[in-house]
Amino acid sequence: MKFYKEHYDVIIMGAGLAGLSAALQLQARGITDILILEKHNLPGGLATSYVRNGIEIEATLHEMMSIGSKEDRLKVGTFFDEMGIDIDWLKVPEAYRFIEKTKKIDITLHSGFRTMADEIDAQYPGWGDKVYDFMNLCNRVYNSMNILSVTPMSKPEMLRKHPDFVKTVGYSAKQVMDTFKFPEDIVDILTPYWIYVGNPMSSLPFTIYAFLMADYFRGGSYVCRNFSHEMSMKLQAKVEENGAQIEFRQEVEKILVRNRKVYGVRTKRG
Structure with missing residues:
Protein backbone atom coordinates (compact mmCIF):
# COMPACT_ATOMS: atom_id res chain seq x y z
CA MET A 1 0.00 0.00 0.00
CA LYS A 2 1.41 3.37 -1.00
CA PHE A 3 1.98 6.03 1.64
CA TYR A 4 0.42 8.74 -0.55
CA LYS A 5 -2.27 8.70 -3.20
CA GLU A 6 -1.32 9.49 -6.79
CA HIS A 7 -3.39 12.66 -6.81
CA TYR A 8 -4.78 15.25 -4.39
CA ASP A 9 -6.90 18.25 -5.27
CA VAL A 10 -4.94 20.38 -2.79
CA ILE A 11 -1.62 19.99 -0.97
CA ILE A 12 -1.08 22.29 2.01
CA MET A 13 2.41 22.87 3.38
CA GLY A 14 2.25 23.19 7.14
CA ALA A 15 -0.26 22.10 9.78
CA GLY A 16 -0.06 25.32 11.76
CA LEU A 17 -3.13 27.43 12.45
CA ALA A 18 -3.04 28.86 8.92
CA GLY A 19 -2.71 25.49 7.20
CA LEU A 20 -5.42 23.81 9.26
CA SER A 21 -7.75 26.79 8.88
CA ALA A 22 -7.19 26.83 5.12
CA ALA A 23 -8.11 23.14 4.99
CA LEU A 24 -11.31 23.78 6.94
CA GLN A 25 -12.27 26.63 4.62
CA LEU A 26 -11.73 24.39 1.59
CA GLN A 27 -13.70 21.56 3.16
CA ALA A 28 -16.58 23.93 3.90
CA ARG A 29 -16.65 24.62 0.14
CA GLY A 30 -16.75 20.95 -0.76
CA ILE A 31 -13.04 20.29 -1.41
CA THR A 32 -12.09 17.32 0.74
CA ASP A 33 -9.28 15.58 -1.17
CA ILE A 34 -6.53 17.38 0.75
CA LEU A 35 -3.02 16.41 1.86
CA ILE A 36 -1.32 18.43 4.61
CA LEU A 37 2.43 18.01 5.10
CA GLU A 38 3.99 19.18 8.38
CA LYS A 39 7.70 18.99 9.24
CA HIS A 40 7.07 19.05 13.01
CA ASN A 41 5.60 16.12 14.93
CA LEU A 42 2.67 18.16 16.27
CA PRO A 43 0.01 20.40 14.72
CA GLY A 44 -0.64 24.05 15.49
CA GLY A 45 2.67 25.81 14.93
CA LEU A 46 2.98 28.52 17.58
CA ALA A 47 -0.23 27.34 19.24
CA THR A 48 1.40 24.76 21.46
CA SER A 49 2.40 24.16 25.07
CA TYR A 50 4.86 22.03 26.99
CA VAL A 51 5.08 20.46 30.44
CA ARG A 52 7.95 20.98 32.89
CA ASN A 53 7.91 19.51 36.38
CA GLY A 54 4.20 18.83 36.16
CA ILE A 55 3.30 22.36 35.06
CA GLU A 56 1.89 23.05 31.59
CA ILE A 57 3.22 26.25 30.03
CA GLU A 58 2.24 28.09 26.84
CA ALA A 59 5.13 28.22 24.38
CA THR A 60 4.29 31.52 22.65
CA LEU A 61 0.57 32.20 22.22
CA HIS A 62 -0.34 33.94 25.47
CA GLU A 63 -3.77 35.19 24.35
CA MET A 64 -6.10 35.28 21.33
CA MET A 65 -7.78 38.27 19.72
CA SER A 66 -10.88 38.32 17.47
CA ILE A 67 -12.78 35.80 19.64
CA GLY A 68 -15.45 37.85 21.40
CA SER A 69 -18.17 36.73 23.78
CA LYS A 70 -20.85 34.23 22.77
CA GLU A 71 -23.23 37.17 22.39
CA ASP A 72 -20.84 39.23 20.25
CA ARG A 73 -18.56 36.88 18.37
CA LEU A 74 -15.71 38.42 16.41
CA LYS A 75 -14.07 37.04 13.28
CA VAL A 76 -11.98 34.17 14.67
CA GLY A 77 -14.62 33.17 17.21
CA THR A 78 -17.22 33.07 14.44
CA PHE A 79 -14.91 30.90 12.33
CA PHE A 80 -14.52 28.31 15.09
CA ASP A 81 -18.29 28.26 15.67
CA GLU A 82 -19.07 27.86 11.97
CA MET A 83 -16.52 25.05 11.63
CA GLY A 84 -18.05 23.18 14.56
CA ILE A 85 -15.00 23.46 16.81
CA ASP A 86 -16.02 23.85 20.45
CA ILE A 87 -13.36 25.50 22.61
CA ASP A 88 -13.85 26.63 26.19
CA TRP A 89 -12.64 30.24 25.98
CA LEU A 90 -11.71 32.14 29.12
CA LYS A 91 -11.70 35.93 28.94
CA VAL A 92 -8.56 37.71 30.15
CA SER A 221 -8.65 38.81 24.66
CA TYR A 222 -9.16 35.13 25.42
CA VAL A 223 -7.21 32.00 26.31
CA CYS A 224 -8.16 28.32 25.92
CA ARG A 225 -9.00 26.66 29.21
CA ASN A 226 -6.85 23.69 28.19
CA PHE A 227 -4.08 25.79 26.59
CA SER A 228 -3.62 26.54 22.92
CA HIS A 229 -2.55 22.94 22.26
CA GLU A 230 -6.22 22.04 22.79
CA MET A 231 -7.12 24.39 19.95
CA SER A 232 -4.52 22.83 17.65
CA MET A 233 -5.62 19.27 18.42
CA LYS A 234 -9.29 20.11 17.87
CA LEU A 235 -8.47 21.75 14.55
CA GLN A 236 -6.53 18.65 13.49
CA ALA A 237 -9.33 16.33 14.59
CA LYS A 238 -11.96 18.28 12.64
CA VAL A 239 -9.81 18.47 9.50
CA GLU A 240 -9.21 14.69 9.58
CA GLU A 241 -12.86 14.02 10.40
CA ASN A 242 -13.72 15.93 7.22
CA GLY A 243 -11.52 13.63 5.14
CA ALA A 244 -8.09 15.28 4.85
CA GLN A 245 -4.82 13.35 5.21
CA ILE A 246 -2.25 14.90 7.56
CA GLU A 247 1.32 13.60 7.66
CA PHE A 248 3.84 14.79 10.25
CA ARG A 249 7.64 14.85 10.04
CA GLN A 250 7.29 15.45 6.31
CA GLU A 251 9.15 18.59 5.25
CA VAL A 252 8.49 19.94 1.76
CA GLU A 253 11.80 20.45 -0.03
CA LYS A 254 10.56 21.78 -3.36
CA ILE A 255 7.38 22.94 -5.08
CA LEU A 256 7.22 21.29 -8.49
CA VAL A 257 6.26 23.51 -11.44
CA ARG A 258 5.63 22.62 -15.07
CA ASN A 259 4.56 25.13 -17.75
CA ARG A 260 4.17 27.79 -15.06
CA LYS A 261 1.72 25.62 -13.12
CA VAL A 262 2.25 23.83 -9.81
CA TYR A 263 1.69 20.09 -10.15
CA GLY A 264 3.13 18.72 -6.93
CA VAL A 265 5.74 18.87 -4.19
CA ARG A 266 8.81 16.89 -3.21
CA THR A 267 9.55 16.16 0.43
CA LYS A 268 12.97 15.60 1.94
CA ARG A 269 12.10 11.92 2.03
CA GLY A 270 11.47 11.88 -1.70
Missing part, protein backbone atom coordinates in the same frame (compact mmCIF):
# COMPACT_ATOMS: atom_id res chain seq x y z
CA PRO A 93 -9.73 40.13 32.90
CA GLU A 94 -7.94 43.21 31.56
CA ALA A 95 -6.60 44.51 28.25
CA TYR A 96 -3.29 45.54 29.77
CA ARG A 97 -1.59 47.36 32.62
CA PHE A 98 0.76 50.15 31.60
CA ILE A 99 3.54 51.28 33.96
CA GLU A 100 6.05 54.04 33.25
CA LYS A 101 8.02 54.70 36.41
CA THR A 102 9.82 57.86 35.28
CA LYS A 103 6.47 59.53 34.53
CA LYS A 104 4.75 57.84 37.47
CA ILE A 105 2.13 56.28 35.23
CA ASP A 106 0.37 53.14 36.47
CA ILE A 107 -2.96 52.37 34.84
CA THR A 108 -4.94 49.22 34.05
CA LEU A 109 -7.35 49.29 31.12
CA HIS A 110 -10.25 46.91 30.57
CA SER A 111 -12.22 46.07 27.43
CA GLY A 112 -15.09 48.30 26.37
CA PHE A 113 -14.50 51.63 24.63
CA ARG A 114 -16.45 53.62 27.21
CA THR A 115 -14.90 51.67 30.07
CA MET A 116 -11.30 52.28 29.04
CA ALA A 117 -12.02 55.92 28.19
CA ASP A 118 -13.47 56.44 31.67
CA GLU A 119 -10.45 54.73 33.25
CA ILE A 120 -8.16 57.17 31.45
CA ASP A 121 -10.43 60.08 32.37
CA ALA A 122 -10.20 59.11 36.03
CA GLN A 123 -6.45 59.86 35.94
CA TYR A 124 -6.53 62.56 33.25
CA PRO A 125 -9.79 64.46 33.79
CA GLY A 126 -11.43 65.95 30.73
CA TRP A 127 -9.87 63.57 28.19
CA GLY A 128 -12.27 60.63 28.42
CA ASP A 129 -14.65 61.77 25.69
CA LYS A 130 -11.82 62.45 23.27
CA VAL A 131 -10.33 59.01 23.95
CA TYR A 132 -13.80 57.55 23.37
CA ASP A 133 -14.06 59.38 20.03
CA PHE A 134 -10.63 58.08 19.05
CA MET A 135 -11.57 54.50 19.89
CA ASN A 136 -14.76 54.81 17.85
CA LEU A 137 -12.67 55.97 14.90
CA CYS A 138 -10.53 52.85 15.35
CA ASN A 139 -13.70 50.77 15.47
CA ARG A 140 -15.08 52.24 12.25
CA VAL A 141 -11.81 51.49 10.46
CA TYR A 142 -11.85 47.99 12.00
CA ASN A 143 -15.37 47.34 10.73
CA SER A 144 -14.41 48.59 7.27
CA MET A 145 -11.37 46.30 7.14
CA ASN A 146 -13.50 43.27 8.03
CA ILE A 147 -15.97 44.14 5.27
CA LEU A 148 -13.43 45.09 2.61
CA SER A 149 -11.36 41.96 3.19
CA VAL A 150 -14.20 39.81 1.83
CA THR A 151 -16.31 42.23 -0.25
CA PRO A 152 -15.31 43.44 -3.73
CA MET A 153 -16.04 47.15 -3.99
CA SER A 154 -15.43 49.98 -6.45
CA LYS A 155 -13.49 53.03 -5.31
CA PRO A 156 -16.54 55.37 -5.44
CA GLU A 157 -18.56 52.89 -3.36
CA MET A 158 -15.69 52.58 -0.89
CA LEU A 159 -15.57 56.37 -0.55
CA ARG A 160 -19.30 56.48 0.21
CA LYS A 161 -19.52 53.54 2.59
CA HIS A 162 -16.12 53.62 4.32
CA PRO A 163 -15.04 57.28 4.55
CA ASP A 164 -12.96 56.92 7.72
CA PHE A 165 -11.00 54.03 6.26
CA VAL A 166 -10.29 56.02 3.09
CA LYS A 167 -9.35 59.18 5.02
CA THR A 168 -6.85 57.42 7.27
CA VAL A 169 -5.34 54.82 4.94
CA GLY A 170 -1.75 55.71 4.11
CA TYR A 171 -1.19 57.57 7.37
CA SER A 172 0.81 56.30 10.32
CA ALA A 173 -0.73 55.71 13.73
CA LYS A 174 1.24 58.69 15.03
CA GLN A 175 -0.05 61.01 12.31
CA VAL A 176 -3.68 60.17 13.03
CA MET A 177 -3.23 60.25 16.79
CA ASP A 178 -1.54 63.66 16.57
CA THR A 179 -4.78 65.14 15.20
CA PHE A 180 -6.42 64.43 18.57
CA LYS A 181 -3.73 66.43 20.40
CA PHE A 182 -3.53 64.01 23.30
CA PRO A 183 -1.09 64.75 26.15
CA GLU A 184 2.08 62.68 25.97
CA ASP A 185 1.02 60.49 28.89
CA ILE A 186 -2.21 59.48 27.14
CA VAL A 187 -0.31 58.76 23.93
CA ASP A 188 1.96 56.45 25.93
CA ILE A 189 -1.06 54.74 27.50
CA LEU A 190 -2.71 54.17 24.11
CA THR A 191 0.32 52.73 22.32
CA PRO A 192 1.68 49.59 24.08
CA TYR A 193 0.22 47.27 21.43
CA TRP A 194 2.94 48.33 18.97
CA ILE A 195 4.97 45.44 20.40
CA TYR A 196 2.69 42.96 18.62
CA VAL A 197 3.79 44.22 15.21
CA GLY A 198 7.23 45.67 15.97
CA ASN A 199 6.87 49.02 14.23
CA PRO A 200 7.28 52.35 16.00
CA MET A 201 4.12 54.45 15.90
CA SER A 202 5.72 56.74 13.32
CA SER A 203 5.80 53.93 10.74
CA LEU A 204 3.01 51.65 11.95
CA PRO A 205 0.06 52.04 9.54
CA PHE A 206 -2.97 53.44 11.32
CA THR A 207 -5.16 50.75 9.75
CA ILE A 208 -3.16 48.02 11.51
CA TYR A 209 -3.05 49.93 14.79
CA ALA A 210 -6.80 50.66 14.60
CA PHE A 211 -7.57 46.99 13.98
CA LEU A 212 -5.57 45.92 17.03
CA MET A 213 -7.06 48.55 19.33
CA ALA A 214 -10.66 48.06 18.24
CA ASP A 215 -10.46 44.29 18.39
CA TYR A 216 -8.84 44.04 21.80
CA PHE A 217 -10.97 46.73 23.42
CA ARG A 218 -14.23 45.69 21.82
CA GLY A 219 -14.03 41.98 22.46
CA GLY A 220 -11.19 41.60 24.93
Whole structure:
Protein backbone atom coordinates (compact mmCIF):
# COMPACT_ATOMS: atom_id res chain seq x y z
CA MET A 1 0.00 0.00 0.00
CA LYS A 2 1.41 3.37 -1.00
CA PHE A 3 1.98 6.03 1.64
CA TYR A 4 0.42 8.74 -0.55
CA LYS A 5 -2.27 8.70 -3.20
CA GLU A 6 -1.32 9.49 -6.79
CA HIS A 7 -3.39 12.66 -6.81
CA TYR A 8 -4.78 15.25 -4.39
CA ASP A 9 -6.90 18.25 -5.27
CA VAL A 10 -4.94 20.38 -2.79
CA ILE A 11 -1.62 19.99 -0.97
CA ILE A 12 -1.08 22.29 2.01
CA MET A 13 2.41 22.87 3.38
CA GLY A 14 2.25 23.19 7.14
CA ALA A 15 -0.26 22.10 9.78
CA GLY A 16 -0.06 25.32 11.76
CA LEU A 17 -3.13 27.43 12.45
CA ALA A 18 -3.04 28.86 8.92
CA GLY A 19 -2.71 25.49 7.20
CA LEU A 20 -5.42 23.81 9.26
CA SER A 21 -7.75 26.79 8.88
CA ALA A 22 -7.19 26.83 5.12
CA ALA A 23 -8.11 23.14 4.99
CA LEU A 24 -11.31 23.78 6.94
CA GLN A 25 -12.27 26.63 4.62
CA LEU A 26 -11.73 24.39 1.59
CA GLN A 27 -13.70 21.56 3.16
CA ALA A 28 -16.58 23.93 3.90
CA ARG A 29 -16.65 24.62 0.14
CA GLY A 30 -16.75 20.95 -0.76
CA ILE A 31 -13.04 20.29 -1.41
CA THR A 32 -12.09 17.32 0.74
CA ASP A 33 -9.28 15.58 -1.17
CA ILE A 34 -6.53 17.38 0.75
CA LEU A 35 -3.02 16.41 1.86
CA ILE A 36 -1.32 18.43 4.61
CA LEU A 37 2.43 18.01 5.10
CA GLU A 38 3.99 19.18 8.38
CA LYS A 39 7.70 18.99 9.24
CA HIS A 40 7.07 19.05 13.01
CA ASN A 41 5.60 16.12 14.93
CA LEU A 42 2.67 18.16 16.27
CA PRO A 43 0.01 20.40 14.72
CA GLY A 44 -0.64 24.05 15.49
CA GLY A 45 2.67 25.81 14.93
CA LEU A 46 2.98 28.52 17.58
CA ALA A 47 -0.23 27.34 19.24
CA THR A 48 1.40 24.76 21.46
CA SER A 49 2.40 24.16 25.07
CA TYR A 50 4.86 22.03 26.99
CA VAL A 51 5.08 20.46 30.44
CA ARG A 52 7.95 20.98 32.89
CA ASN A 53 7.91 19.51 36.38
CA GLY A 54 4.20 18.83 36.16
CA ILE A 55 3.30 22.36 35.06
CA GLU A 56 1.89 23.05 31.59
CA ILE A 57 3.22 26.25 30.03
CA GLU A 58 2.24 28.09 26.84
CA ALA A 59 5.13 28.22 24.38
CA THR A 60 4.29 31.52 22.65
CA LEU A 61 0.57 32.20 22.22
CA HIS A 62 -0.34 33.94 25.47
CA GLU A 63 -3.77 35.19 24.35
CA MET A 64 -6.10 35.28 21.33
CA MET A 65 -7.78 38.27 19.72
CA SER A 66 -10.88 38.32 17.47
CA ILE A 67 -12.78 35.80 19.64
CA GLY A 68 -15.45 37.85 21.40
CA SER A 69 -18.17 36.73 23.78
CA LYS A 70 -20.85 34.23 22.77
CA GLU A 71 -23.23 37.17 22.39
CA ASP A 72 -20.84 39.23 20.25
CA ARG A 73 -18.56 36.88 18.37
CA LEU A 74 -15.71 38.42 16.41
CA LYS A 75 -14.07 37.04 13.28
CA VAL A 76 -11.98 34.17 14.67
CA GLY A 77 -14.62 33.17 17.21
CA THR A 78 -17.22 33.07 14.44
CA PHE A 79 -14.91 30.90 12.33
CA PHE A 80 -14.52 28.31 15.09
CA ASP A 81 -18.29 28.26 15.67
CA GLU A 82 -19.07 27.86 11.97
CA MET A 83 -16.52 25.05 11.63
CA GLY A 84 -18.05 23.18 14.56
CA ILE A 85 -15.00 23.46 16.81
CA ASP A 86 -16.02 23.85 20.45
CA ILE A 87 -13.36 25.50 22.61
CA ASP A 88 -13.85 26.63 26.19
CA TRP A 89 -12.64 30.24 25.98
CA LEU A 90 -11.71 32.14 29.12
CA LYS A 91 -11.70 35.93 28.94
CA VAL A 92 -8.56 37.71 30.15
CA PRO A 93 -9.73 40.13 32.90
CA GLU A 94 -7.94 43.21 31.56
CA ALA A 95 -6.60 44.51 28.25
CA TYR A 96 -3.29 45.54 29.77
CA ARG A 97 -1.59 47.36 32.62
CA PHE A 98 0.76 50.15 31.60
CA ILE A 99 3.54 51.28 33.96
CA GLU A 100 6.05 54.04 33.25
CA LYS A 101 8.02 54.70 36.41
CA THR A 102 9.82 57.86 35.28
CA LYS A 103 6.47 59.53 34.53
CA LYS A 104 4.75 57.84 37.47
CA ILE A 105 2.13 56.28 35.23
CA ASP A 106 0.37 53.14 36.47
CA ILE A 107 -2.96 52.37 34.84
CA THR A 108 -4.94 49.22 34.05
CA LEU A 109 -7.35 49.29 31.12
CA HIS A 110 -10.25 46.91 30.57
CA SER A 111 -12.22 46.07 27.43
CA GLY A 112 -15.09 48.30 26.37
CA PHE A 113 -14.50 51.63 24.63
CA ARG A 114 -16.45 53.62 27.21
CA THR A 115 -14.90 51.67 30.07
CA MET A 116 -11.30 52.28 29.04
CA ALA A 117 -12.02 55.92 28.19
CA ASP A 118 -13.47 56.44 31.67
CA GLU A 119 -10.45 54.73 33.25
CA ILE A 120 -8.16 57.17 31.45
CA ASP A 121 -10.43 60.08 32.37
CA ALA A 122 -10.20 59.11 36.03
CA GLN A 123 -6.45 59.86 35.94
CA TYR A 124 -6.53 62.56 33.25
CA PRO A 125 -9.79 64.46 33.79
CA GLY A 126 -11.43 65.95 30.73
CA TRP A 127 -9.87 63.57 28.19
CA GLY A 128 -12.27 60.63 28.42
CA ASP A 129 -14.65 61.77 25.69
CA LYS A 130 -11.82 62.45 23.27
CA VAL A 131 -10.33 59.01 23.95
CA TYR A 132 -13.80 57.55 23.37
CA ASP A 133 -14.06 59.38 20.03
CA PHE A 134 -10.63 58.08 19.05
CA MET A 135 -11.57 54.50 19.89
CA ASN A 136 -14.76 54.81 17.85
CA LEU A 137 -12.67 55.97 14.90
CA CYS A 138 -10.53 52.85 15.35
CA ASN A 139 -13.70 50.77 15.47
CA ARG A 140 -15.08 52.24 12.25
CA VAL A 141 -11.81 51.49 10.46
CA TYR A 142 -11.85 47.99 12.00
CA ASN A 143 -15.37 47.34 10.73
CA SER A 144 -14.41 48.59 7.27
CA MET A 145 -11.37 46.30 7.14
CA ASN A 146 -13.50 43.27 8.03
CA ILE A 147 -15.97 44.14 5.27
CA LEU A 148 -13.43 45.09 2.61
CA SER A 149 -11.36 41.96 3.19
CA VAL A 150 -14.20 39.81 1.83
CA THR A 151 -16.31 42.23 -0.25
CA PRO A 152 -15.31 43.44 -3.73
CA MET A 153 -16.04 47.15 -3.99
CA SER A 154 -15.43 49.98 -6.45
CA LYS A 155 -13.49 53.03 -5.31
CA PRO A 156 -16.54 55.37 -5.44
CA GLU A 157 -18.56 52.89 -3.36
CA MET A 158 -15.69 52.58 -0.89
CA LEU A 159 -15.57 56.37 -0.55
CA ARG A 160 -19.30 56.48 0.21
CA LYS A 161 -19.52 53.54 2.59
CA HIS A 162 -16.12 53.62 4.32
CA PRO A 163 -15.04 57.28 4.55
CA ASP A 164 -12.96 56.92 7.72
CA PHE A 165 -11.00 54.03 6.26
CA VAL A 166 -10.29 56.02 3.09
CA LYS A 167 -9.35 59.18 5.02
CA THR A 168 -6.85 57.42 7.27
CA VAL A 169 -5.34 54.82 4.94
CA GLY A 170 -1.75 55.71 4.11
CA TYR A 171 -1.19 57.57 7.37
CA SER A 172 0.81 56.30 10.32
CA ALA A 173 -0.73 55.71 13.73
CA LYS A 174 1.24 58.69 15.03
CA GLN A 175 -0.05 61.01 12.31
CA VAL A 176 -3.68 60.17 13.03
CA MET A 177 -3.23 60.25 16.79
CA ASP A 178 -1.54 63.66 16.57
CA THR A 179 -4.78 65.14 15.20
CA PHE A 180 -6.42 64.43 18.57
CA LYS A 181 -3.73 66.43 20.40
CA PHE A 182 -3.53 64.01 23.30
CA PRO A 183 -1.09 64.75 26.15
CA GLU A 184 2.08 62.68 25.97
CA ASP A 185 1.02 60.49 28.89
CA ILE A 186 -2.21 59.48 27.14
CA VAL A 187 -0.31 58.76 23.93
CA ASP A 188 1.96 56.45 25.93
CA ILE A 189 -1.06 54.74 27.50
CA LEU A 190 -2.71 54.17 24.11
CA THR A 191 0.32 52.73 22.32
CA PRO A 192 1.68 49.59 24.08
CA TYR A 193 0.22 47.27 21.43
CA TRP A 194 2.94 48.33 18.97
CA ILE A 195 4.97 45.44 20.40
CA TYR A 196 2.69 42.96 18.62
CA VAL A 197 3.79 44.22 15.21
CA GLY A 198 7.23 45.67 15.97
CA ASN A 199 6.87 49.02 14.23
CA PRO A 200 7.28 52.35 16.00
CA MET A 201 4.12 54.45 15.90
CA SER A 202 5.72 56.74 13.32
CA SER A 203 5.80 53.93 10.74
CA LEU A 204 3.01 51.65 11.95
CA PRO A 205 0.06 52.04 9.54
CA PHE A 206 -2.97 53.44 11.32
CA THR A 207 -5.16 50.75 9.75
CA ILE A 208 -3.16 48.02 11.51
CA TYR A 209 -3.05 49.93 14.79
CA ALA A 210 -6.80 50.66 14.60
CA PHE A 211 -7.57 46.99 13.98
CA LEU A 212 -5.57 45.92 17.03
CA MET A 213 -7.06 48.55 19.33
CA ALA A 214 -10.66 48.06 18.24
CA ASP A 215 -10.46 44.29 18.39
CA TYR A 216 -8.84 44.04 21.80
CA PHE A 217 -10.97 46.73 23.42
CA ARG A 218 -14.23 45.69 21.82
CA GLY A 219 -14.03 41.98 22.46
CA GLY A 220 -11.19 41.60 24.93
CA SER A 221 -8.65 38.81 24.66
CA TYR A 222 -9.16 35.13 25.42
CA VAL A 223 -7.21 32.00 26.31
CA CYS A 224 -8.16 28.32 25.92
CA ARG A 225 -9.00 26.66 29.21
CA ASN A 226 -6.85 23.69 28.19
CA PHE A 227 -4.08 25.79 26.59
CA SER A 228 -3.62 26.54 22.92
CA HIS A 229 -2.55 22.94 22.26
CA GLU A 230 -6.22 22.04 22.79
CA MET A 231 -7.12 24.39 19.95
CA SER A 232 -4.52 22.83 17.65
CA MET A 233 -5.62 19.27 18.42
CA LYS A 234 -9.29 20.11 17.87
CA LEU A 235 -8.47 21.75 14.55
CA GLN A 236 -6.53 18.65 13.49
CA ALA A 237 -9.33 16.33 14.59
CA LYS A 238 -11.96 18.28 12.64
CA VAL A 239 -9.81 18.47 9.50
CA GLU A 240 -9.21 14.69 9.58
CA GLU A 241 -12.86 14.02 10.40
CA ASN A 242 -13.72 15.93 7.22
CA GLY A 243 -11.52 13.63 5.14
CA ALA A 244 -8.09 15.28 4.85
CA GLN A 245 -4.82 13.35 5.21
CA ILE A 246 -2.25 14.90 7.56
CA GLU A 247 1.32 13.60 7.66
CA PHE A 248 3.84 14.79 10.25
CA ARG A 249 7.64 14.85 10.04
CA GLN A 250 7.29 15.45 6.31
CA GLU A 251 9.15 18.59 5.25
CA VAL A 252 8.49 19.94 1.76
CA GLU A 253 11.80 20.45 -0.03
CA LYS A 254 10.56 21.78 -3.36
CA ILE A 255 7.38 22.94 -5.08
CA LEU A 256 7.22 21.29 -8.49
CA VAL A 257 6.26 23.51 -11.44
CA ARG A 258 5.63 22.62 -15.07
CA ASN A 259 4.56 25.13 -17.75
CA ARG A 260 4.17 27.79 -15.06
CA LYS A 261 1.72 25.62 -13.12
CA VAL A 262 2.25 23.83 -9.81
CA TYR A 263 1.69 20.09 -10.15
CA GLY A 264 3.13 18.72 -6.93
CA VAL A 265 5.74 18.87 -4.19
CA ARG A 266 8.81 16.89 -3.21
CA THR A 267 9.55 16.16 0.43
CA LYS A 268 12.97 15.60 1.94
CA ARG A 269 12.10 11.92 2.03
CA GLY A 270 11.47 11.88 -1.70
